[in-house]
Amino acid sequence: MNSYEWLQTIGFFAVLLLLVKPLGSFMARVYQGERTLLSPVLVPCENVLYRICGVNQDEEMNWKRYTIAMLLFNLILFVALFAMLMLQHLLPLNPQKFPAFTWQLALNTAISFVTNTNWQAYGGEQAASYFTQMVGLAVHNFISAATGMAIAIALIRGFVRRRTELLGNFWVDLTRTTLYILLPIAFIAATLLVSQGVIQNFNAYKAIPLVQSTSYNKPRLDAKGSPLKDAAGTPLTESVTVNAVTIPMGPVASQEAIKELGTNGGGFFNANSAHPYENPTPLSNMLEILLILLIPGALTYTFGVMVGNTRQGWMLLGVMLFILIASFGVLQWAESSGNPLVAKLGVGSINMEGKDVRFGLAGSSLFAVATTGTSCGAVNTMHDSLTPIGGLIPLSLILLGEIIFGGVGSGLYTMLAFAIIAVFVSGLMIGRTPEYLGKKVEVREMWMSILVILTAGVTVLILSGIAMLTPQAVASMANPGAHGLSEVLYALASMANNNGSAFAGLNANVNFYNLFGSLAMTLGRYVPAIAVLAMAGSLAEKKYVPPSLGTLPTDKAPFALWLTLVILIVGALTFFPALALGPIVEQLTMLGGT
Amino acid sequence: MRDIKPAILLFIAVTIICGGIYPAVVTGIAQAIFPKLANGSLIISKSGKEIGSSLIGQPFSDPKYFWPRPSAATDFAYNPLGSSGSNSGPTNPDYLKTVADRVKAIRDTAVTSTIPADLMQASASGLDPHISPESALLQVPRIAKVRGISDEQLRTLVLDRIEDRNFGFLGTPRVNVLALNLELDKVGR
Numbered sequence: 001m002n003s004y005e006w007l008q009t010i011g012f013f014a015v016l017l018l019l020v021k022p023l024g025s026f027m028a029r030v031y032q033g034e035r036t037l038l039s040p041v042l043v044p045c046e047n048v049l050y051r052i053c054g055v056n057q058d059e060e061m062n063w064k065r066y067t068i069a070m071l072l073f074n075l076i077l078f079v080a081l082f083a084m085l086m087l088q089h090l091l092p093l094n095p096q097k098f099p100a101f102t103w104q105l106a107l108n109t110a111i112s113f114v115t116n117t118n119w120q121a122y123g124g125e126q127a128a129s130y131f132t133q134m135v136g137l138a139v140h141n142f143i144s145a146a147t148g149m150a151i152a153i154a155l156i157r158g159f160v161r162r163r164t165e166l167l168g169n170f171w172v173d174l175t176r177t178t179l180y181i182l183l184p185i186a187f188i189a190a191t192l193l194v195s196q197g198v199i200q201n202f203n204a205y206k207a208i209p210l211v212q213s214t215s216y217n218k219p220r221l222d223a224k225g226s227p228l229k230d231a232a233g234t235p236l237t238e239s240v241t242v243n244a245v246t247i248p249m250g251p252v253a254s255q256e257a258i259k260e261l262g263t264n265g266g267g268f269f270n271a272n273s274a275h276p277y278e279n280p281t282p283l284s285n286m287l288e289i290l291l292i293l294l295i296p297g298a299l300t301y302t303f304g305v306m307v308g309n310t311r312q313g314w315m316l317l318g319v320m321l322f323i324l325i326a327s328f329g330v331l332q333w334a335e336s337s338g339n340p341l342v343a344k345l346g347v348g349s350i351n352m353e354g355k356d357v358r359f360g361l362a363g364s365s366l367f368a369v370a371t372t373g374t375s376c377g378a379v380n381t382m383h384d385s386l387t388p389i390g391g392l393i394p395l396s397l398i399l400l401g402e403i404i405f406g407g408v409g410s411g412l413y414t415m416l417a418f419a420i421i422a423v424f425v426s427g428l429m430i431g432r433t434p435e436y437l438g439k440k441v442e443v444r445e446m447w448m449s450i451l452v453i454l455t456a457g458v459t460v461l462i463l464s465g466i467a468m469l470t471p472q473a474v475a476s477m478a479n480p481g482a483h484g485l486s487e488v489l490y491a492l493a494s495m496a497n498n499n500g501s502a503f504a505g506l507n508a509n510v511n512f513y514n515l516f517g518s519l520a521m522t523l524g525r526y527v528p529a530i531a532v533l534a535m536a537g538s539l540a541e542k543k544y545v546p547p548s549l550g551t552l553p554t555d556k557a558p559f560a561l562w563l564t565l566v567i568l569i570v571g572a573l574t575f576f577p578a579l580a581l582g583p584i585v586e587q588l589t590m591l592g593g594t
Numbered sequence: 595m596r597d598i599k600p601a602i603l604l605f606i607a608v609t610i611i612c613g614g615i616y617p618a619v620v621t622g623i624a625q626a627i628f629p630k631l632a633n634g635s636l637i638i639s640k641s642g643k644e645i646g647s648s649l650i651g652q653p654f655s656d657p658k659y660f661w662p663r664p665s666a667a668t669d670f671a672y673n674p675l676g677s678s679g680s681n682s683g684p685t686n687p688d689y690l691k692t693v694a695d696r697v698k699a700i701r702d703t704a705v706t707s708t709i710p711a712d713l714m715q716a717s718a719s720g721l722d723p724h725i726s727p728e729s730a731l732l733q734v735p736r737i738a739k740v741r742g743i744s745d746e747q748l749r750t751l752v753l754d755r756i757e758d759r760n761f762g763f764l765g766t767p768r769v770n771v772l773a774l775n776l777e778l779d780k781v782g783r
Contacts, residue, residue: 007763053603069597076605123668125675135613142612143605171600178608183616190620191627197649200617200624200632205675208636208646211775214653216670247634247650247674253624254617270668271677274718276649277634282765338711339684345697348708353689353715354679357663357724360766364718382679382718483683505681590685 001332005362009328012286012366013321016293020317023294024301030180031153031173032306042179049175060166063537066154067530069170070147074114074526077143082110084136094129095204101127108514113137115525116144116407118259118266118377118500119517121509125248125269130202137266138255142186145262145295146177148409151529152299155413156306158536159437162544167536181295182261189257189291196287197280200253205246213243252277260291263407265377265500273367273380274356285359285380289367292376296320296405299412307437311555316415318560323404323567324373327393332365334390341590351390354382365390372397373404374411377500384478384487384503388587391486392579394501398493399579400571401456407498410525413532417452420445422559422566423552432550439542448535452528457574459496459520464489464578466516473512478505482589486582491517496524637776645776650674651723652772657703658740659778660725660733662771663712664696667720680716703736724768727756743781751777 001009029036050057061069084091085106089099101109105121112119113136122128128137150173157167194200217237220228228236252268256278259266269275279285297317304313338349355364364381371378372394383394397404403415424441427434434441467473467488477484487503494501495517502508508517553559624632637646646652651662653671668676682689696714713729730752738745755774759765 004759004763008765011763049604049607053607054599055604065597069601072597073601073605076601080605080609123676123678125677126668134617135609138617139609139613143608171597171604175604178612183612187616187620191623194620194624194628194632197631197635199634200621201634202621203633206634206636206644208644208674210652211646211772211779212652212654212656212659214655214670214672218669242670242673245652245672245674247647249634251617251621253632254620258612269677271679271719271721274679275677276719276721276723280635280649281760283760286764341685341690342693342711342715345690345694345714346701346708347693347697347714348711350711351684351715352711352717353682353684354718355715356717356719356722357712357726357768358722358765363765380718382681384681384683385679387684478681479683479686479689481685483685486683503681504679505683586683586685 001336001362005360008286008362009366012289013325016290016297019294020298020301023298024313025305027181027298027302028305030176031302036180038180038184046175046179050171053171055169055171057169057172060169062165063154063167063533066167066170067533070151070529070533071526073170073174074147077140078110078114081113081136081140082106084132085109088129088132091129091131093131093134093202096129098127098129104511104514105509108518111518111521112500113140113264113266114144115498115521116148116262116264116375116410117495117498117521117525118264119495119502119508119521120266120500121514123270124267130250133255133268134251138258141255141258141262141264141266142178142182143174145182145258145264145408146174148407149177149181149295149299150174150409151532152409152412155416155532155536156303158539159307159439161540162542164540165537167533167540182258185291185294186254186257186261189261189287190253192287193253193256193284196284197276198253198256198284199249199277200251201249202251203249205248207244207246209244210242213241215239215241248277256288257291259378260288260376261295263292263296263374263376265371267378273378274382276356279380282358282360282363285363285367288378289370292370292374292378293405295408296374296411299409303412309555312437315555315560316412316419319564319567320373320404320415322564324369327369327373327397327404328366331369331386331390331393332362334387334393335361335365337387339387339590341593344593351385351387354385356380368394369397370405371501372499373406375402375407375498375500377494379501382504383490383501384505388483388583388590391503392583395486395490395493395583396571396575396579398490398497398499399457399460399575400567401453402497402499403567410498410528414452414528417449417532418567419554419563420449421453421570422563423554425566426552426562432552435545435551436554438544438546439539440545444538445535448531451531453570455527456496456524459523460489460493461574461578463492463496463516463520467492467512470512472510476507476510476513478507482582482586486586489578489582492520496520498525637772646772648770648773649723650721654771654775657736659775660730660737660771661713663722663725664714664716665720665722666716672721674721676720678720679718705732707732723770723772724757725771727752727767727769730769730774737778741778751781
């Protein structure tokens with residue numbers, strides 16, 4: 001890294017850390033129903049909404065009702081989005097006259113956006129109307145994020161409350177998250193993004209003449225639309241001259257802001273945050289990375305405030321930061337060392353394949369670790385074209401379970417499940433009853449934590465196995481050899497962990513990935529979510545156990561170190577064999593020069 | 595099932611707020627304060643025609659123009675409707691052959707030094723409007739020869755058009771290829 005890149009990186013983390021406390025304490029006030037700066041405006045809005053929607057804001061829910069409300073709401077979201085995609089051709093704001101999605105693609109896309117995954121087996125500028133993007137996808141960006149945060153807050157209440165079964169009101173948590181937290185930040189961010197050149201309009205796509213015309217070989221198609229081939233089986237092509245191009249337009253900034261802020265990651269355009277209309281300058285790039293990490297980072301402080309000991313939150317943030325920065329270091333090193341097979345041809349040694357110039361290497365690497373450490377999945381760099389060890393980093397961050405900052409809400413609750421496992425294991429080692437935050441960790445908490453942590457991993461490994469035996473799944477690989485395995489592993493890991501980024505060479509719009517992917521996204525989202533709420537219910541009913549001499553202090557550095565080790569050991573034990581066959585073999589192949 | 599009513603009504607309310615009011619307000623503000631940026635940073639010619647966008651690269655292969663980065667956009671290079679990277683893996687033989695072919699094409703223009711990576715490797719978006727200053731300077735002798743202007747004059751043209759890092763430390767310095775080529779055509783051939 002040169003000195004500018006050091007300055008950029010250090011400056012970035014300084015800004016992030018400075019924002020953790022103010023935003024974190026603001027969110028704690030919102031969830032505890034205290035007055036905030038925005039209350040004079042938003043309390044009346046909130047009350048009107050509750051009256052219209054029939055919500056009694058003083059009525060709290062037990063874990064079962066909270067869970068059912070969450071699932072019911074998500075089901076309605078899914079049905080509405082699925083219907084919207086299937087009826088796209090009939091709905092307004094479709095200047096390009098895009099047709100409806102196929103049912104498989106609509107199913108996959110609807111589940112993808114409802115589960116906060118935002119896996120995209122379609123290219124936005126060639127498939128989705130402005131109505132779909134704005135009223136469908138962008139709304140789900142808000143709601144899926146708010147759902148995750150509500151679940152995290154319910155879990156925190158489980159730790160804080162004693163001898164009650166009540167966890168709060170799902171509707172109130174959801175509404176407050178949207179009105180007080182997501183909308184105001186998204187609004188400011190969208191305006192800042194426009195100031196950098198992110199577009200925001202409802203114009204039809206623009207036809208623009210080229211300064212120098214170009215030509216390409218277009219495959220010739222028969223009447224049915226399948227490619228024509230000559231006797232030898234080579235596809236027939238015709239040369240087409242292009243004198244003018246069509247530039248896509250749309251309400252991008254409003255969607256871009258919530259896409260990053262809600263760790264959703266579904267791009268308006270196919271190239272996602274690499275597209276100059278989504279991410280036009282280095283400054284917009286840093287702003288987008290900041291948005292990705294902002295809420296997951298600040299929620300650790302909210303957690304600390306709500307459990308009455310902010311050091312508990314700083315400790316979790318410390319673990320996340322440590323792993324994120326270490327990952328950034330390795331990725332940056334791998335990409336600046338570059339690809340020796342390309343350097344051999346007389347080309348500069350850094351790896352620029354799949355990167356845009358304006359972000360620079362450090363701006364690309366930082367985006368890649370932020371988007372995969374969280375469950376965001378937006379990309380400004382094509383992960384498929386990273387060097388093997390470079391590509392190993394995002395894949396590993398996803399496979400760790402989306403806890404290195406993690407998804408908004410889901411990152412915190414998954415990390416807390418890891419903390420419970422860590423407490424339990426250390427309790428076994430020293431022969432003490434495990435306790436965390438004054439609550440005894442018993443059989444039920446262990447079961448639920450294990451479900452939270454292992455569901456995605458088990459899903460990934462089983463489905464990857466099935467994929468390797470399915471000709472259609474194998475045929476989708478874009479690159480041969482070990483890299484092809486990495487593509488499949490990455491796709492299933494990304495969907496099961498609700499990330500949504502891809503080794504995008506893989507042709508994912510086939511039945512295998514659309515349908516098994518839908519299954520992976522559903523399991524990966526709802527099994528942990530339900531387990532977390534069940535755990536919150538049982539924790540809330542427990543009495544408080546004051547810390548004694550035998551209690552492991554969970555707000556000190558040794559526990560942070562222990563938690564880091566537990567995370568890395570669980571991750572390594574689960575996935576090392578698969579990673580060895582993919583990226584690690586490819587790295588050796590690359591260095592071997594064949 | 596007392597939660598069905600709030601579920602349906604809240605969904606409708608949030609859709610109206612986040613899917614209607616929010617983007618509409620952002621659009622209103624964007625169009626009022628930043629109309630040029632919100633509408634795609636389009637470049638308008640002297641005769642008032644839209645001739646490109648300073649954010650969307652265009653394909654150039656004529657020796658008299660600065661060449662942009664390779665583009666893996668769908669159908670043809672720099673197709674704005676097909677933003678995409680190549681997604682080629684680092685050990686893919688087809689990919690390595692493609693890079694070797696690009697190296698040969700540049701070597702044929704009498705370039706002997708190491709070629710900057712950005713000029714030989716495809717961008718993430720397929721629409722990258724920029725190349726590094728090194729990649730631009732590398733092409734100066736070729737263009738100067740074709741256009742019959744001095745190397746020195748052309749170097750100055752490039753150096754004057756380097757976009758610096760944001761605030762002096764974010765991102766990398768870069769040159770906008772379309773803007774540079776439009777400028778070249780103004781200077782004369």
